[in-house]
Amino acid sequence: MLFGATVRSPIPHARIDTIRWQPEKAPAGAFCLTALDLPGPNGVLLLNDDWPILADNEVRHVGEPVALVAAASRLDARRALAAVEVEYTPLDSVLDLSEADPENPLAVIQLEHGDVERALGASDVVVEGEYRTGHQEHIYIECQAMTAWYEPDGALVVKGSMQCPYYVHKALVHALELPPERVRAEATVVGGGFGGKEDYPSLIALHAALLAKATGRPVRIAYDRHEDIVGTTKRHPSVIRHVTGIDEQGQLMAMDVDLLLDGGSYTTLTPVVLSRAALHAGGVYRCPNVRIRARALRTNTATNGAFRGFGAPEAEFAVERQMDRVARAMGLDPLEIRLRNVLEEGDELPTGQVLDDTTSARLCLEKAAALTDFRRRWSELEEERRQRADGEPMRGLGLSAFFHGAGFTGNGERRMRSPVKVALREDGRIEVFTAMIDMGQGSAVVFPQIACEAGGLTEDDLVFAEPDTARVPDSGPTVASRTTMVIGRVLAEAIAETVELVQAWWRGTKDLEEDLTVAEGAVQSPDGSSWTWREVAASYVKEKGSLEVSRRYEPPAWQQLDEETYQGVAYPTYGWGADVVEVEVDPDTLEVKAQKVTAVCEVGKAIHPTLCAGQIEGGTLQAVSWGLMEEVKMEEGRYLNDRLATYIIPTIGDSPEIEVHLLEQPYEGGPFGAKGVGELPMDGGAPAALAAVENATGIWADEIPATPERLTAWQEAGDVVESIAGEATKRSSSED
């Protein structure tokens, strides 16, 4: 086995003049590979292939791979890096959205429902706000790692930590110009993903594979934490402007949203992230006139890609803070403004989708408000703030309401028609083949549960194949909160069909009149005879040969999105939620301590309540810490905090109490009514945390993370709630 390492650009934007490999300076036997040595196209195929495997002529961000080395030991690989000399000519660089060129976007989405200009003109009050979010780093505790080798028959195998074995497979087939059957991608147990192992594993797999091909030896590449933070994708920073028109009753008349995402240097998954951001930009509110203009711009920073929530947390942060701003302008409390506008069954989204009876925004809001006595406590804390002497402790309460489209956006599931295969084994067990992986979200528990329930089986009657592309069908990526809802459903169908076929055959062989029941692994006839599933199924295989059943996901016929106008049905259903965050703020330092979060989530059906609550707890903590503490700091495009002591995620001591309340409003398209849940909790924590800071301090916080330094600066600049009411344009008075 050889060990690979990566030469990376130290400059955000530069022309590569020369790359010189000096083997005499490297350990004996070390090997180097550059873009010139690639056997096929120099692109990682995701949506397109503009992401270079190795930079060719030009680097576009710090940390971009420029060359690969391999050597006999990890230490030698590191030494070999020093034998690669790269000369650059620096070019002008664009380091954040404020410098980015709006005319050369990575992606654009526009949608309009109603007539926003006219409705803004007719509104009684118009409120404007601008909201900013920063990069977020995934910090899965297991860094990216991949091993590649060639089998004796010449097939290429890569094995490592990945959410999407078929994305990796596709990228390898494309770049190495291999027939699909000559490539295998095998996912190991994944030590955390959060989206970070959706796109990036394709690149590291290509690196390992190219080195394995060039050296003829197995090659392993494992990143240390510095390299993982510097090299891999992150959550998109955003700048989102809202102009909102309201009538005298506090009803939304118009929403005009201009949404910018920082896509970084290459396309990766940015257009799809932008799409989800745009589709969530109006929040959970009914508004007859909505215009959303969403653009992703290029900067010379690392490519931004998939991260839990996929654009929706950025969009919902902005709209939730804007609703708080509207409430201030109207003199309403945060609950009231939401209750007056919250989406209900029969209402339309900006896409024109008419919401069905799985719409639970009001239910979640009311539940969260009741659980926390929100209205009374919020008003008391407002009063306390106004009366408070300098230096007294500051407490606050903040509310958010949110939703998350479950499954792939738009027509994605229709294009995929994801298959699940199940097969009877000789021992009577059913083997299940899907490409889904467990990265901590719990599919390894939930899938057997679904299969047992659907088939009347026990876990001992089931075997789950490892997610290896040589064995499992392409049931799509483990992303987008789709695993349980979409693949779980197909799994249930495939199992039910298999059980039905087997029991019907058994009934025939036994000359039984009536249907048999299968429950808890036993096949029973009404006359009281009983057999174990395993013996019945084993007999089937013995008599009839193997049985394989494949089922594909068919999205509901009414789920159609016009990808030009963005009108139609983007998601078949939505998960809904409301968070109430309680904070205490240090009057001297303005450090914020989140004390408690009450998270109410409507999930369709909690198939495994403990796991489901675990997802909500963990996602809520990630969301709150994104809002309060997580910050990727850069200087001239270089990361200043590429380690766990400086890129701060919460310790056990920073975690607030999180009280999870699960509501169930079953969605008939999901297994037993389940909706997707993995990303939902990421959408509400940050805006609620900042709203709580506002309630505690009076500081108007519109940018995350709301660090004490930023809060101090805003306070000194007079960004306080009292200024908002005056800012709102009173159209009625000015135009009279």
Next chain:
Amino acid sequence: MPEQTTTLELRINGERRVVAFPTHHTLLEVLREECGLTGTKHGCELGECGTCAVLVDGRPVLSCLALAAEMAGREIQTVEGLQEGNRLHPLQQTFADLNAAQCGYCTPGVLMTAKGLLADNPRPSSEEIREALSGTLCRCTGYHKIIQAVEGAAALSAGEDWTPAEEVLHGTRLPERGSE
């Protein structure tokens, strides 16, 4: 410079084994690479995440910052030694029952640090649990199930009955549609 190597008898999980390794290798590297005990994970290698914690003479230490060469005569315990025969350690039992491990990657470090805590303080308060685990990062959970699992293991170790609390969920079932 030729690399210095060390040959030592290490005591790991009650077994003695003679291991030869490059002297500059950390205990983490020697456990994973020379001894094949890959249950001990790593997240930063700089003492900033707690993932690689093992017990040395009963106390949690960071194996990424300890040289294996200093381990002569010391009792090393890793996650592989946690269960006794076919019986799960109470911590393993409660972590499984509560799903206190999600992706499971930080879990070996959490388990060993918690074991060190319980040896020192058999009935820790939740504050003491927070303090003991304050050096271990977990990105999946909100940490609450970890705290509950350590409390549960303390109860089980004391011979008390323990079952995971149902009320963790505060679940609200809506009426079946059509049933009203």
Next chain:
Amino acid sequence: MLRLPPFDFHTPGSLAEVLEIVAGEGPETRVVAGGTDLWPNMKRRHQRAERVVSLMAIPELAGIHAHNGELALGSTTTLEDTVRTRVVAERFPALARAVASISSPPLRNMGTIGGNICVDTRCTYYNQTEEWRRSIDYCMKEKGTICWVAPSSPRCWAHTASDSAPVLCALGARVEMKSKQGERIIPLTDFYRDDGIEYLDKAANEVVTRILIPDESDSTHCRSSFWKLRRRGSIDFAVLSVAAAVWTDDGDRVTDARIYLGAVGSRPLPVTGLAECLEGKVLDEETVSEAAALARKTATPMDNTDFQAQWRGVMAARYTEAALGEIAGLEPRALPPPHLL
């Protein structure tokens, strides 16, 4: 995985052997105790060594003993053992609190008190990977010529990162060092130099053996406090710390007072003019806030760690108020930092 470069490693059983090894060697030989500072620094390649000599096999260097009007902390006493030693917690509570705030519990089982007073100075431009530092042509502290925190400065501004140092300075502790030539004992305040590179008055052939804290600084004679600012209540280094010690007469009037600020200079910074300001006065809101204003003047943090520099300067006043307020028994107005909870 980040890995150490190869080196020769020695674990002598006696101090004499250690002193023999370090006597004839240059900077390529380093002494290590707990390793929690040296190993990360070597992994990131900003410290180098061809030979490393461990102190951990020398029994007499560990342990805490009271004698001759002093409490002697053996240099290889682990941080956890220091905190758990009842005499430390009872007689020097600010020291116990400072040591209990260092990094995280498992690290405190490894790191030592001697190592902590010698811990390397830190800086945003120094505590980075080799590749990162190469991309800025390194910095003055290691391989380079420029201090990137203050590019026109002739000196390095890396900041002290020890939590025990400001407390031990405030308590008037002394440090004992031994070499083949003999031993010397100097006040800890002289042990630290105002330079990010040559931050210790310690020769390469000298080994820190003990830290001596005088009885007149214990809780029967003096009240002390330690407050530490950082993002989280664990793992993180201080971005500011305030160690205060106050001696009073029978009428509660201040007879002596010392405050040392950590993490805002290359050494623990004494708040100048403090004793004069407080002498003969009772600690109350007014005197505490006067002292805090002095601390603000003393603290001129550079932009070389987490949190904005200017904000850290403002916090020096607030934390001084909190630390002195705690000593004076005033009603706390600030939330205690997480490690005090």
